[in-house]
Amino acid sequence: MxxxxxxxxxxxxxxxxxxxxxxxxxxxxxxxxxxxxxxxxxxxxxxxxxxxxxxxxxxxxxxxxxxxxxxxxxxxxxxxxxxxxxxxxxxxxxxxxxxxxxxxxxxxxxxxxxxxxxxxxxxxxxxxxRFVPAIRYARRLVEEGFLGDLRHVRATYLQDWLVDPEAPWSWRNDEEMAGSGALGDLGAHSLDLARFLLDDDVARLSGHLQTFVDERPVEGSGGDGDSDEYSDPETRPVTVDDAYTAQVEFESGATGLFEASRTALGRTNANEIELNGTGGSIRFDLERLNELAVCGADDRGFETILVTDEDDPYLDHWWPPGHVLGWEHTHVHENYEFLTAVAGDGSFAPDFRDGLEIQRLLDAIQRSDERGEWVSV
Missing domain, CATH: 3.40.50.720 (NAD(P)-binding Rossmann-like Domain)
Known part of the structure; x- marks a missing residue:
């Protein structure tokens, strides 16, 4: 077929x-x-x-x-x-x-x-x-009880492509087209990773959104025109957030801190998540995609594990141990799972129900910012 x-x-x-x-x-x-x-x-x-x-x-x-x-x-x-x-x-x-x-x-x-x-x-x-081998390995550790009782979740996703106020306007800067800025573009990933790794729902949260640059030039506008004088470029308003923060309370009583920015100078694509429990801690950094940092209850600190062995998730399809994967491989794994579900009339996750749950969190963060108060989810 x-x-x-x-x-x-x-x-x-x-x-x-x-x-x-x-x-x-x-x-x-x-x-x-x-x-x-x-x-x-x-x-x-x-x-x-x-x-x-x-x-x-x-x-x-x-x-x-x-x-x-x-x-x-x-x-x-x-x-x-x-x-x-x-x-x-x-x-x-x-x-x-x-x-x-x-x-x-x-x-x-x-x-x-x-x-x-x-x-x-x-x-x-x-x-x-969700399809990074190290993230799959982390989920397995959580399911096996490595964390014990969850206490903290902290997740950040930081980029710097909008640091320059002269960076051109795009649809990602428009609320009618994007819905939100760093919140939906980057924060959605953090919230989904937390939901994927943990069997725990958000009970309530407090969110804050901030826009640092109110308008940006339209790419290709401006120039000399019909005279030797330079004309100012056309600008369009920025109607979404450049950065967001959220404080979260989970149903279990655990706390969470989430943050994303597209104006964090020096952070090109820093997607990080850390989980702390009574039995252990786990830390992942996308810029070190093949690694997972783990700390057990009796350890003095974090140990870095290279998740590239043949028995690690998806790695039997790729290279010998130690030969690392990249960002593009996450889409290969994702497409494999999705198309296999399509051809076999099976289920795929994340599905639209998962997407809706994340959208509810995004909406709650926006509502909290507008009201200046904690909101229930």
């Missing part, structure tokens, strides 16, 4: 998932076969070039022409385009893998989750960090 696949979006995440599909038959021979059928976007000229580069048979400028013509739709567009194409695909019986966060608003995410419940198709959310 060969699955016809359509992508909505062809830039960053389109490249990541197309690369994953190309790698699957080489390293995961039991994965379902796929045919990259149609690439969807707005710019026909750019689409034609991208379709050739990413290995697609054809392209279309309207997602409505594609959602019922493929077996699987990858929704990799901006957040405000997650709901309608995904719902239409699910209504047509087409399987959907949607980038995170699930929607740009809680209402959109609820409609998407309802469509998934009503459809027999598989609906997954692309929280790719």
């Amino acid at each position: 060969t699955l016809d696949v359509g992508f909505l979006g062809y830039r960053f995440m389109g490249q990541a998932h197309a690369n994953a599909l190309a790698r699957l038959p080489m390293f995961f021979p039991d994965a379902p076969a796929t045919n990259r059928d149609v690439l969807v976007g707005r710019d026909a000229e750019a689409l034609a070039s991208a379709a050739d580069r990413l290995g697609f048979d054809r392209y279309a400028t309207d997602w409505r022409e594609a959602v019922d013509e493929v077996d699987v739709l990858y929704n990799l567009g901006p957040n405000h385009l997650h709901a309608e194409p995904s719902i239409a695909a699910l209504d047509a019986g087409t399987h959907v893998l949607c980038e995170k966060p699930l929607g740009h608003t809680l209402d959109a995410a609820e409609r998407m989750a309802a469509a998934a419940r009503s459809s027999e198709a598989t609906a997954g959310v692309a929280f790719n960090y």
